[in-house]
Amino acid sequence: MSLDLRVDRSSPVPLYFQLSQQLEAAIEHGALTPGSLLGNEIELAARLGLSRPTVRQAIQSLVDKGLLVRRRGVGTQVVHSQVKRPLELSSLYDDLEAAGQRPATKVLVNTVVPASAEVAAALGVEEGSDVHRVERLRLAHGEPMAYLCNYLPPGLIDLDTEQLETTGLYRLMRAAGITLHSARQSIGARAASAAEAERLGEDEGEGAPLLTMQRTTFDDTGRAVEFGTHTYRPSRYSFEFQLLVRS
Amino acid sequence: MSLDLRVDRSSPVPLYFQLSQQLEAAIEHGALTPGSLLGNEIELAARLGLSRPTVRQAIQSLVDKGLLVRRRGVGTQVVHSQVKRPLELSSLYDDLEAAGQRPATKVLVNTVVPASAEVAAALGVEEGSDVHRVERLRLAHGEPMAYLCNYLPPGLIDLDTEQLETTGLYRLMRAAGITLHSARQSIGARAASAAEAERLGEDEGEGAPLLTMQRTTFDDTGRAVEFGTHTYRPSRYSFEFQLLVRS
DNA sequence: AAGTGGTCTAGACCACGGT
DNA sequence: CCGTGGTCTAGACCACTTA
Numbered sequence: 113m114s115l116d117l118r119v120d121r122s123s124p125v126p127l128y129f130q131l132s133q134q135l136e137a138a139i140e141h142g143a144l145t146p147g148s149l150l151g152n153e154i155e156l157a158a159r160l161g162l163s164r165p166t167v168r169q170a171i172q173s174l175v176d177k178g179l180l181v182r183r184r185g186v187g188t189q190v191v192h193s194q195v196k197r198p199l200e201l202s203s204l205y206d207d208l209e210a211a212g213q214r215p216a217t218k219v220l221v222n223t224v225v226p227a228s229a230e231v232a233a234a235l236g237v238e239e240g241s242d243v244h245r246v247e248r249l250r251l252a253h254g255e256p257m258a259y260l261c262n263y264l265p266p267g268l269i270d271l272d273t274e275q276l277e278t279t280g281l282y283r284l285m286r287a288a289g290i291t292l293h294s295a296r297q298s299i300g301a302r303a304a305s306a307a308e309a310e311r312l313g314e315d316e317g318e319g320a321p322l323l324t325m326q327r328t329t330f331d332d333t334g335r336a337v338e339f340g341t342h343t344y345r346p347s348r349y350s351f352e353f354q355l356l357v358r359s
Numbered sequence: 360m361s362l363d364l365r366v367d368r369s370s371p372v373p374l375y376f377q378l379s380q381q382l383e384a385a386i387e388h389g390a391l392t393p394g395s396l397l398g399n400e401i402e403l404a405a406r407l408g409l410s411r412p413t414v415r416q417a418i419q420s421l422v423d424k425g426l427l428v429r430r431r432g433v434g435t436q437v438v439h440s441q442v443k444r445p446l447e448l449s450s451l452y453d454d455l456e457a458a459g460q461r462p463a464t465k466v467l468v469n470t471v472v473p474a475s476a477e478v479a480a481a482l483g484v485e486e487g488s489d490v491h492r493v494e495r496l497r498l499a500h501g502e503p504m505a506y507l508c509n510y511l512p513p514g515l516i517d518l519d520t521e522q523l524e525t526t527g528l529y530r531l532m533r534a535a536g537i538t539l540h541s542a543r544q545s546i547g548a549r550a551a552s553a554a555e556a557e558r559l560g561e562d563e564g565e566g567a568p569l570l571t572m573q574r575t576t577f578d579d580t581g582r583a584v585e586f587g588t589h590t591y592r593p594s595r596y597s598f599e600f601q602l603l604v605r606s
Numbered sequence: 607a608a609g610t611g612g613t614c615t616a617g618a619c620c621a622c623g624g625t
Numbered sequence: 626c627c628g629t630g631g632t633c634t635a636g637a638c639c640a641c642t643t644a
Contacts, residue, residue, distance in 0.1 A: 124640095126612080126613060126614090127613080127614075128613080128614090146581060147580075147581075152628075152629065152630080153629085153630075154629095162614085162615090163614065163615045163616065164615090164616085164617090165412075165614075165615075165616090166613080166614060166615080168630090168631095169613090169614095176423070178540070178541050181540075181579050181580070182629090182630060182631095183622095183623080183629080183630080184621070184622045184623060184628095184629060184630050184631075185621090185623030185624060185627095185628070185629050185630075186623065186624080186628095186629065186630085187628090187629065187630080188629090188630080191540070191579070191580075191581045192577075192580050192581020192582060293425070293428070293438070293603070294601060294602060294603050295601070295602045296599075296600075296601050296602075297598075297599070297600055297601075297602060298597050298598065298599045299546055299570075299597060299598040299599075300570060300593050300596075300597030300598070301569065301570040301591075301593035301597075302568055302593055302594075303563075303567075303568050316550075319566060320550070321548045321549055321568035321569065322548065322568065323546075323547060323548040323570075330438075330439075332428050332438075333394070333428070333436075333439050334393055334394075334438040334439025335439055346548035346549055349547075350545050350546060350547030350548075351544075351545065351546040351547070352543075352544070352545045352546075353543075353544055354541060354542070354543050354544075355541060355542045355543075355544060356540070371621095373631080373632060373633090374632080374633075375632080375633090399609075399610060399611080400610085400611070401610095409633085409634090410633060410634045410635060410636090411634090411635085411636090412632095412633070412634075412635090413632080413633060413634080415611090415612095416632090416633095429610090429611060429612090430610080430611075430641090430642075431610060431611045431640070431641045431642065432609070432610050432611075432640085432641050432642025432643060433609095433610065433611085433641095433642065433643080434609090434610060434611080435610090435611080
C-alpha cells in the first residue's frame with residue numbers, strides 16, 4: 113500500500129527526524145505491521161528525494177529505539193513486538209499522572225541541613241556543607257504510595273514548597289534549565305520499621321515489606337544534581353520498564 | 360599531550376569503531392579527563408586522515424553511551440562523571456560472576472508442563488500447550504540468593520540440566536543462536552510465604568520481605584523466548600543500574 | 607566575527623545473506 | 626549471483642555559542 117511519506121523542506125525540523133517520526137507513527141497505529149519489510153534504503157531515498165545517508169539516519173534512530181531490525185541481505189523489518197517504549201529516567205509524579213492516578217504530594221520537610229557522609233559522597237560536596245533536604249509523601253487516590261527523601265546541592269534550584277506539592281521534582285529541575293542526563297539507581301527491599309509503616313499507612317505495621325530505591329541523578333556536565341532515598345508500598349507500586357540489549 | 364590516536368586501514372574493524380574504542384579507553388584510564396575538550400571534529404578528522412562523518416560516527420556512539428557531551432559553539436567534552444556503564448539486559452549469573460561471587464546453581468525442576476493462562480499470555484502460546492519449566496536456586500558463596508522460575512516455548516533450545524547448573528540461561532540461549540533483543544521487566548516486593556522463606560533460607564520465616572522480578576524476554580524477531588518469575592533475598596541482592604535520559 | 611557542532615548531498619566500494 | 630545493509634569520502638551550508 114506504499115505508505116504516504118513526505119518531507120517538508122521548508123520546515124526547520126531536520127529531514128531525517130521528519131521521516132523517523134512518520135515511520136514511528138505508521139508503526140504505532142499499524143500502517144506498518146510487525147514483520148513487514150520497509151523496502152530498501154536507496155529506493156526509499158529516491159522516492160522522497162533524499163540522500164541515502166539521511167534516510168539511514170532516520171531508520172537508525174528507530175533501530176536504536178528497538179522498533180526496527182536490520183539484516184544484511186534481507187532488509188529492514190518492523191519488530192514483531194509487544195515492544196513499546198524503552199526505559200527512561202522517569203518521574204514518579206509523571207508516571208502516576210500518565211496512569212490517571214491523580215497524584216498528590218504532601219511536603220513534610222523542606223529545609224537546609226549539613227550533608228551526611230553518604231549524601232556528601234553521592235552529591236560530590238564536602239561532608240557537613242549545606243544541602244537542601246526535602247521529604248515528601250506521595251499519594252494516589254488519597255492513599256499513601258511512597259515516601260520520598262531527596263537531597264540537592266545548594267544554589268541549584270529554588271525549592272518552593274507550594275510548587276513541590278503541585279508537580280514533580282524533575283519537572284522543576286528541567287524548568288530551571290537543568291538538563292538531566294543520567295542516573296544511577298539501586299532497587300531493593302527490606303522490612304519496614306514501625307515509624308515507616310505508620311507513615312505509609314501499612315496496617316501490617318513493623319516488618320511489612322517495603323520496596324526501596326536510591327537514585328543519584330546527574331546533569332549533562334556530569335555533576336550530581338539530586339540524591340534520593342525512596343520507599344514504596346509494594347502493594348501499590350512496582351517498577352515496570354523495558355530494556356534493550358546493548359549491541 | 361595530544362593523545363596518541365591512530366587507525367589501521369588494513370583491519371577489518373570499522374574505522375569509526377577503532378576510533379571510538381580508543382577514545383573510550385582513553386576516557387576509561389584517565390588520559391582524557393572529565394570536562395576536557397576533545398578538539399573539533401574537522402581537525403581530528405584531518406589528523407587521522409579520516410572524513411568528518413566517520414569521526415562524527417565514532418563520537419556519536421560515545422555520546423549515546425553517555426561518555427561524551429556535545430554542545431554547539433562549545434565543543435565535545437568528556438562527561439564529568441561517576442558514570443560508568445549503561446543499563447543492559449543482564450544475567451544474574453553473569454552479574455554474580457563479574458562480582459567475583461562464585462555463583463552456583465541447583466536445578467530443582469526441569470520439565471515440560473501445560474502453559475497456565477499467565478504463561479501463555481506472556482509467551483504468546485496457546486493456554487494448555489506444552490512449555491518448558493525450569494526452577495533453579497541460585498547460590499553465592501554457598502548461600503541461597505535467589506529462586507528462579509522460568510518458562511520457555513518448546514523447540515527453542517535444548518535444556519540440559521547439567522549445562523543449566525554451570526552457566527546462565529541467557530548464555531545458553533545466545534549459544535543456541537538466539538539473538539536477545541529486549542525485555543519487559545517488573546520489579547516489586549512482597550512478603551514471603553513460609554515455603555518461600557524456607558527455600559531461600561530466610562530465618563525470619565513467613566512474612567520476610569522478598570524482592571521480586573518478572574521478566575519476559577524477546578528475540579530480534581519480537582517473539583517471546585522466555586518468561587521468568589524470580590524472587591531474591593533482599594539482604595543479599597539488589598538491582599543496580601544506570602539510566603540515560605532519552606533524547 | 608569566529609568557531610563549533612548539526613544537517614545534508616551524491617556518489618563509492620565492501621561484506622554478508624539468500625538464490 | 627544479486628540485493629541488501631555497512632562503511633566511507635569530500636565536500637557544502639546552516640544554527641548556535643561565545644567573545
